[in-house]
Amino acid sequence: MRRIRTEQLKPGMIIARPIYSDDGKILLNSGVELKEHFILRLEQLGIASVYIQDDLGDYEIPEVISEATRVKAIQTLRNSVNQMRLGKTLDLTSVEESVTKIIDEVLDNDDVLISLTDIRSFDNYTYGHCVNVAILSLVCGISMGMSKADLKQLTLGAMLHDIGKIKIPEEILKKPGRLTTEEYETVVKHAAFGYEIVKKIPRFPRRAALVIYQHHERINGSGYPQKLKGEQIDLFARIAAIADVYDAITADRVYQKGILPSEAIRVLKGLGSFHFDLDVLSHFVKNIALYPVGSSVVLSDGTSGVVVDVNKRYPARPIVRVLFDGKGKKCEPYEVDLMKNQELEVTSTSW
Numbered sequence: 001m002r003r004i005r006t007e008q009l010k011p012g013m014i015i016a017r018p019i020y021s022d023d024g025k026i027l028l029n030s031g032v033e034l035k036e037h038f039i040l041r042l043e044q045l046g047i048a049s050v051y052i053q054d055d056l057g058d059y060e061i062p063e064v065i066s067e068a069t070r071v072k073a074i075q076t077l078r079n080s081v082n083q084m085r086l087g088k089t090l091d092l093t094s095v096e097e098s099v100t101k102i103i104d105e106v107l108d109n110d111d112v113l114i115s116l117t118d119i120r121s122f123d124n125y126t127y128g129h130c131v132n133v134a135i136l137s138l139v140c141g142i143s144m145g146m147s148k149a150d151l152k153q154l155t156l157g158a159m160l161h162d163i164g165k166i167k168i169p170e171e172i173l174k175k176p177g178r179l180t181t182e183e184y185e186t187v188v189k190h191a192a193f194g195y196e197i198v199k200k201i202p203r204f205p206r207r208a209a210l211v212i213y214q215h216h217e218r219i220n221g222s223g224y225p226q227k228l229k230g231e232q233i234d235l236f237a238r239i240a241a242i243a244d245v246y247d248a249i250t251a252d253r254v255y256q257k258g259i260l261p262s263e264a265i266r267v268l269k270g271l272g273s274f275h276f277d278l279d280v281l282s283h284f285v286k287n288i289a290l291y292p293v294g295s296s297v298v299l300s301d302g303t304s305g306v307v308v309d310v311n312k313r314y315p316a317r318p319i320v321r322v323l324f325d326g327k328g329k330k331c332e333p334y335e336v337d338l339m340k341n342q343e344l345e346v347t348s349t350s351w
């Protein structure tokens with residue numbers, strides 16, 4: 001199994017993981033052979049990449065939440081937003097139910113490193129992003145030893161961090177490439193808009209609201225809307241800020257290929273003390289699979305292969321199925337656990 005870009009798909013290839021439509025139904029199931037018109041449909045839907053079968057073998061991609069819970073959460077968000085567009089208030093109870101389910105599943109899977117492998121279309125990009133930011137923030141909160149009550153507020157805020165975008169014109173939000181100054185100034189308003197929306201809901205938790213208001217603030221004061229600095233920014237918002245940027249730069253989109261987790265972590269560390277809380281960042285990094293299952297890697301002895309499992313305590317030391325020798329020739333496959341072979345390391349990676 002491997003993940004490839006939609007433009008590289010060819011008729012005859014076999015789908016290895018189900019692809020869901022925006023309303024949560026299976027569009028193409030695993031095992032389905034691709035036909036020309038399926039590929040066209042995937043392109044129309046804006047699905048940038050899919051998993052296909054190949055002769056590299058099959059392996060489970062470990063996920064912190066079940067596909068069913070992810071699909072349900074996306075549906076809940078979609079319904080709430082549609083209702084709000086019609087003038088109704090946010091359906092807080094449904095969103096809270098989703099949040100509780102996610103928290104329970106993540107707490108049950110605490111040995112799994114995060115590798116977010118969801119496939120998103122144009123339309124559910126935003127909702128998929130919200131769910132990912134919720135999961136990433138939650139895992140960080142767990143790693144920091146938070147109480148369940150705090151985890152609930154953090155995850156709820158992270159899930160709804162961009163709720164203010166319902167007041168921003170779609171054509172600006174979906175515009176590929178650079179925004180004009182005017183458009184940028186409009187987008188910036190979503191943080192305050194979101195805060196205003198949830199402030200009107202009497203039982204909306206205070207710190208969840210702060211996540212919505214402050215998730216674009218930066219430690220050095222360069223963020224928005226209030227240009228807060230350091231600990232003026234609520235801890236929960238400092239967590240969601242990292243999760244938000246991480247998911248945005250790793251997401252695969254039609255017009256922009258996502259960068260790999262290991263590169264994304266380098267970017268976050270590079271922005272480090274200017275933008276982010278370094279203590280939070282170190283907790284965050286510990287929980288990300290730097291080389292997720294299914295990614296291709298080259299090892300320091302020149303051999304290469306595919307990651308088949310990860311070590312929770314050592315994200316940089318996965319288990320690799322070696323397929324090519326040091327000269328790039330196909331060899332009899334064998335597995336190396338980089339935890340047990342400390343002299344070897346990953347030197348480069350790709351999907």
Ligand SMILES: [Fe+2]
Nearest residue numbers: 161162215216
């Ligand atoms: Fe945002």
